[in-house]
Amino acid sequence: MRPNYYFLMFVGFTFSYSTELANAAETLQQRVDAAVSLLEGAEDRFQPPDSKWFETTRQALSLETEKVGLALDSHGEDYAAAWKKHLRWPLLTSNLGQASEVRLAELALVRRWFFSNRKGLEYPFFALLRERVESHLDAAYTVLQPNLEAQFREKVAIARQQMLALADDGT
Numbered sequence: 001m002r003p004n005y006y007f008l009m010f011v012g013f014t015f016s017y018s019t020e021l022a023n024a025a026e027t028l029q030q031r032v033d034a035a036v037s038l039l040e041g042a043e044d045r046f047q048p049p050d051s052k053w054f055e056t057t058r059q060a061l062s063l064e065t066e067k068v069g070l071a072l073d074s075h076g077e078d079y080a081a082a083w084k085k086h087l088r089w090p091l092l093t094s095n096l097g098q099a100s101e102v103r104l105a106e107l108a109l110v111r112r113w114f115f116s117n118r119k120g121l122e123y124p125f126f127a128l129l130r131e132r133v134e135s136h137l138d139a140a141y142t143v144l145q146p147n148l149e150a151q152f153r154e155k156v157a158i159a160r161q162q163m164l165a166l167a168d169d170g171t
Contacts, residue, residue: 028166028167029167032163032164032166032167033167035163036160036163036164039156039159039160039163042156043152043153043156043157046149046152046153048148048149049139049142049143049148053139053142053143054099054139054140054142054143056139057132057135057136057138057139057140058096058097058136058139060132060135060136061096061129061132061133061135061136062096064128064129064132065092065093065096065129065132068125068126068129069084069089071125072084086113086116086118087110087113087114088106088109088110088113091106091107091109091110092107092110092133094106095107095110095140099140099143099144102140102144104137104140104141104144107133107136107137107140108137110133111130111133111134111137114126114129114130114133115130
């Protein structure tokens with residue numbers, strides 16, 4: 001009796017696949033262990049951001065806002081008004097003050113409109129301003145957190161739990 005060729009292929013594939021799964025599980029466990037080891041003692045390594053960070057991003061955003069605003073204005077009032085309306089320009093300029101004056105929700109809304117699908121936003125003309133808005137939003141968000149260290153500790157604990165859950169899941 002001649003063996004069924006397809007059956008032998010199935011057995012070979014199944015054995016090969018189960019071996020790969022065992023190796024993958026081992027690799028996953030090794031990767032999880034390495035990641036968990038990175039987080040060991042992370043709570044004690046918290047470092048607050050540089051106190052100059054907010055001011056540096058604010059100044060950079062302010063300069064780029066002025067530069068782009070002047071360039072838009074040079075194309076005429078209607079052209080500039082259309083772009084400034086779309087980009088929520090008054091919200092942008094009103095959030096260029098000190099940290100205590102920044103309204104995160106407004107700055108986040110401005111950021112969102114820089115990533116809308118309006119034709120032209122992908123051009124290099126807006127690239128640096130978009131980058132500056134993002135950087136300043138990050139700095140403002142961080143500086144305005146009431147207890148950044150406690151939040152850091154909480155996020156590290158959550159990351160650790162998620163990695164361990166991933167290792168226990170096995171899928």
